[in-house]
Amino acid sequence: MDINKKRLAIVGGPKSVEKIFPWPIYDETDVQAVASVVRSGQWGNPDCADEVARFEQEFAAYCDSKYAVTCVNGSVSLRLALIAAGLRPGDEVIVPPYTFIATASVVLEINCVPVFVDIDPRTYNLDPERIEAVITEKTRAIIPVHFAGLACDMAAILDIAKRYNLRVIEDAAHAHGAEYKGRKLGSIGDAGSFSFQSSKNLTSGEGGIVITNDDALYETMNSLRNVGRLPSGQWYDHFNPGCNYRITQLQAVLLSEQLKRLDEQTIIRNENGLYLDSLLADVDGITPLSRGAVAVRHCYHLYIVKYDKTKFGQLPKNEFIAMLLAEGVPCSAGYPHPLYKQPVFQQKNFMCYAIPESVDYTQVYCPEAEQACLHEAVWIFQQAMLGTRADMESFVRAIQKIQMAVSG
Template identity: 75%
Template sequence: MNPSITERLAFDGGQPTVTKTFPWPVFDEREVQAVAGVVRSGKWGNPDCLDEVEAFENAFARYCGSKYAITCVNGSVSLRLALIACGVRPGDEVIVPPYTFIATASTVVEANCVPVFADIDPDTYNIDPKAIEAAITDRTKAIIPVHFAGQACDMDAIMDIARRHNLRVIEDAAHAHGAAYKGRKLGSIGDVGSFSFQSSKNLTSGEGGIVVTDDDELYHLMHSLRNVGRIEGGQWYDHYNPGCNYRITQMQAVLLTEQLKRLEEQTQTRNENGLYLNELLADVDGITPLTRGHGETLHCYHLYIFRYDAAAFGGNLSKAGFVERLAAEGVPCFRGYPHPLYRQPLFQNKTFMCYALPDTVDYSQVYCEVAERACKEEGVWILQHAMLGTKADMDLFAEAIRKIQRAVRAA
């Protein structure tokens, strides 16, 4: 029997469940006037006047509970600064998860090091500490745990592993602005925390990045690398380290300063909506939200992720088909990565630019079962700006999923 007219999916010509839009970024005249003030000042670049950049860096460091913060042009560069400052050398191994954006691993290659992929936990989609331990060799120098979707990694376990093996920990917190683990802001726990301010991120200036640290030596080195190798107190045309111009502009700094004032309230809203949506979806057969209770004290839900089981939706509706129907119902969603990072051409082909990867490294032989399943069959993302909606919006998101299930079961 076919669904009734009122139950017809939007994908099939029916009315969408969600008709509201969720604009991002959120801004008002405060951001407009802040940028206009910089424009009128005529001091647009970082060397012209450091006041606005330093003011934001200091405010973000305080927010994270870190001693230092250094801005840069994007989150990829922030990872690269951290890696180089942490002392990796060509051929060193850096352990990374396979379920993350390419920059987590490609910056390792840029630093002439070898990414080693350790599988993720099926309950959180974060790197599994047991897989980290199994991946360590005498060439391992660092771990980059990614707080994926804003969910905190198991940082106690990761820091314990790092201490026992004398490894550096660089937190990739590109998704994790404002989130916390056991009361500590993410990014402030490892040796360095790296953040992105790209346009989709929970704190944004369109592009940009930042690193935070408590380590004096790492701070001074990253500060130099960010500023063409200059050192604080040195001459303008004296260059001590092989850095580049990775500075942000005054306009980005004032945008970020205003956006930071909104971040805590937005994070609380996303966290509360995530908890509520978990409750709503708990009894939906075939839908399993990623779990809480692993040490996170505040989840910023850059993504709200659930696992999809096609068997509960008639067995013939693929993840891609489900996401198409959910998007048609008006839920801002995405199917996520098509495959784990090690399947990217960069790693499968090992182009001439990957000269630091030894011949013994063969990514065609890498297989991370949980990450493969997350990419191909399970992982569905609801985007962060939608998590700034109301509880009524969360009700509609859950109803859209139930509507799809009723429709495919009735077909």
């Protein structure tokens, strides 16, 4: 075996990265905050929802938004926003194919039709230049996903939405603390949906929230997540077809504590991302995604690079990922295929009555999303982006070590 290959960690050589990057990050203040709620015996919501209301106010203020509505997860927060926005069975919603399943599956859940529009290969976000080609008389909304915490081209998307009278629901599940032209992501469209699932940059294990400046949207979403109740009604008056999507006091108080760290953590991730970009500029075959053409603050829920196997001795992406993991870099190959290739779409397992028979996802092809899934995308996880500059340098050394070993 070549001496360079013997040095690879995957065959027993020393790891490039020895450090462990824990997540979530917490201290005694988080423990005491949760313990105080436990001791109070008032865990529920809304019968004793002081902490829930406080967190909603804090998060809305953080995003410079008028309202915030918490709920059980980020999938439900998207669903609440779409229903409140007035979508009806059979309506079409534009979504990207390179995102978590919930972005499209919630559209199916409300008996609407996801229409996939390919991503910009420079950013992996929804490509505005491809949107107008798919707009029909049934199109009612666009869900731009700020993938990995990078802002979509919101100016272009909002311009299209205005011309066609479409709702814009931002999927900001990755984008806590990120900004576009000085505005927090999620606060730019009609509503913005966030997730607090365990991997997210702001987490309580599970949970979600949706923000808006629209009075009518807020009132409807607030009702839907609380079994259709209205503040003017009685406890057993139900005005809308909602369910119990409420979070608990325990989640809310934990989120309030975690929110205190978010800005500092976002600044660290953003600076480390810029530093990694500069380091990788000299590594042939590894191209960091573009941050776009306008001023943004990237929160790097994922740090993504495009991998070119021709510069790594034709090493397949999955084998490169295995080697990188063995070197100690917290990473992943990401999605194995675009959303439209999931069985639910290929087999039309919709359980919905309003999806036309003519809808056929076996004919959908988004070449940029396919390329990202199959050949290019390499993800480094957000907790690793909270490391030091020395840690970022160690990630690059790991990549260079693999390249040297496989390119000879």
